[in-house]
Amino acid sequence: MPRNKELNEKIKDERREQILLASLELFASKGLSATKITHIAQKSGISQGLLYHYYSSKEEIFTDLVKTAFERLNMACKYLYNLDVPPQKKIRYGMESILENLAVSDSSANYHLLIAHASLSEDIPVEAKAIIQKENQVPYDIIEKILREGQKEGTIKKHDAKDMAVLYWTTVKGLAMHKAVHPRKFVPPDINILMSMFLIDQ
Amino acid sequence: MPRNKELNEKIKDERREQILLASLELFASKGLSATKITHIAQKSGISQGLLYHYYSSKEEIFTDLVKTAFERLNMACKYLYNLDVPPQKKIRYGMESILENLAVSDSSANYHLLIAHASLSEDIPVEAKAIIQKENQVPYDIIEKILREGQKEGTIKKHDAKDMAVLYWTTVKGLAMHKAVHPRKFVPPDINILMSMFLIDQ
DNA sequence: GTCTATATCCAGATAGAC
DNA sequence: GTCTATCTGGATATAGAC
Numbered sequence: 001m002p003r004n005k006e007l008n009e010k011i012k013d014e015r016r017e018q019i020l021l022a023s024l025e026l027f028a029s030k031g032l033s034a035t036k037i038t039h040i041a042q043k044s045g046i047s048q049g050l051l052y053h054y055y056s057s058k059e060e061i062f063t064d065l066v067k068t069a070f071e072r073l074n075m076a077c078k079y080l081y082n083l084d085v086p087p088q089k090k091i092r093y094g095m096e097s098i099l100e101n102l103a104v105s106d107s108s109a110n111y112h113l114l115i116a117h118a119s120l121s122e123d124i125p126v127e128a129k130a131i132i133q134k135e136n137q138v139p140y141d142i143i144e145k146i147l148r149e150g151q152k153e154g155t156i157k158k159h160d161a162k163d164m165a166v167l168y169w170t171t172v173k174g175l176a177m178h179k180a181v182h183p184r185k186f187v188p189p190d191i192n193i194l195m196s197m198f199l200i201d202q
Numbered sequence: 203m204p205r206n207k208e209l210n211e212k213i214k215d216e217r218r219e220q221i222l223l224a225s226l227e228l229f230a231s232k233g234l235s236a237t238k239i240t241h242i243a244q245k246s247g248i249s250q251g252l253l254y255h256y257y258s259s260k261e262e263i264f265t266d267l268v269k270t271a272f273e274r275l276n277m278a279c280k281y282l283y284n285l286d287v288p289p290q291k292k293i294r295y296g297m298e299s300i301l302e303n304l305a306v307s308d309s310s311a312n313y314h315l316l317i318a319h320a321s322l323s324e325d326i327p328v329e330a331k332a333i334i335q336k337e338n339q340v341p342y343d344i345i346e347k348i349l350r351e352g353q354k355e356g357t358i359k360k361h362d363a364k365d366m367a368v369l370y371w372t373t374v375k376g377l378a379m380h381k382a383v384h385p386r387k388f389v390p391p392d393i394n395i396l397m398s399m400f401l402i403d404q
Numbered sequence: 405g406t407c408t409a410t411a412t413c414c415a416g417a418t419a420g421a422c
Numbered sequence: 423g424t425c426t427a428t429c430t431g432g433a434t435a436t437a438g439a440c
Binding site: 238239240250251254258259260 | 432433434435436437
């Protein structure tokens with residue numbers, strides 16, 4: 001019966017989405033170890049037993065989310081790189097959209113916090129570590145490339161491009177953390193301050 | 203016998219130091235929840251049972267360390283504020299010493315990571331939360347004050363001082379995290395890049 | 405003060421009924 | 423597919439011997 005099979009698949013997908021969403025919120029706010037499988041089940045609105053029909057462990061969910069987090073981030077970076085605007089606009093626009101996403105408190109912010117937790121803690125699954133090891137470099141490289149192009153055009157400061165790329169992303173991570181401490185009253189700072197690290201004044 | 207009492211006190215102090223040092227390293231690398239009391243005892247070189255003669259729980263150790271972390275940080279900020287140099291030098295010197303401390307990988311770096319973990323995770327003891335709530339503001343306020351003084355003297359940019367203070371510290375937190383991901387090959391970025399957010403070019 | 409042994413508890417994971 | 427009940431293991435904390 002292909003009808004049932006199809007429906008089951010759909011249910012399965014929906015359940016997985018529920019679980020992932022609930023887990024993301026919990027992992028983003030507590031990290032891996034402090035998040036209990038019971039909480040995930042509760043927040044997902046399903047029983048604990050059922051959870052194991054979709055994921056075989058907490059770690060698997062975590063790793064799955066880390067993978068998605070980097071896919072999204074790296075995708076956004078590639079999109080940014082391919083925009084048809086001059087380099088200095090890319091740098092500004094990229095930071096602008098990240099700050100906006102942080103501010104509106106949707107799952108984008110949670111993905112950033114998830115990455116923060118995953119980066120900060122030694123105690124994560126080896127699979128997740130491998131993903132970080134491999135994917136974490138991508139955003140740095142892309143921003144660095146954009147910065148170099150801007151330097152050629154004379155719109156980006158002549159500091160070491162690698163250093164600037166590091167500061168670009170550490171600032172983002174720092175702001176994501178800052179938001180974690182002040183969840184409700186987070187106001188993104190004036191972007192021009194940040195831009196003065198990279199852009200030559202006009 | 204006052205002799206024995208004195209010696210016991212000394213032993214007790216030393217043990218406490220051992221425990222705190224071991225815990226700091228573990229908490230800095232794994233966070234509260236993933237750090238097991240067994241690991242702490244092992245790393246301290248004492249038995250698990252003995253640990254409970256010095257601290258009544260993991261949470262107590264954690265809270266104790268968070269308290270110390272902020273005491274140190276706030277002390278350093280006050281020291282910085284009272285230096286007899288112009289504001290823009292304070293801003294630069296403060297950031298310089300933090301980056302140095304991060305790079306040489308001593309316990310200073312671990313205290314920063316501890317604060318990062320504590321800030322990032324919802325799942326920490328209420329006492330620790332209260333400390334963060336209360337003490338976290340101090341460094342921001344001091345840097346803001348220094349920045350305002352610099353603005354009066356015309357050496358600091360005229361951006362919103364609160365925003366700049368936020369960025370000062372989020373950059374530090376971000377860099378501490380960045381170091382956590384690349385423990386061995388961390389090279390502090392060119393400080394002039396950071397300073398261009400705050401200092402008027404000369 | 406310090407250890408080993410043990411009790412308690414809770415989280416993770418499984419089994420089996422519906 | 424979903425639940426409740428249960429098993430198992432590990433982590434926290436205590437007890438008691440030295």
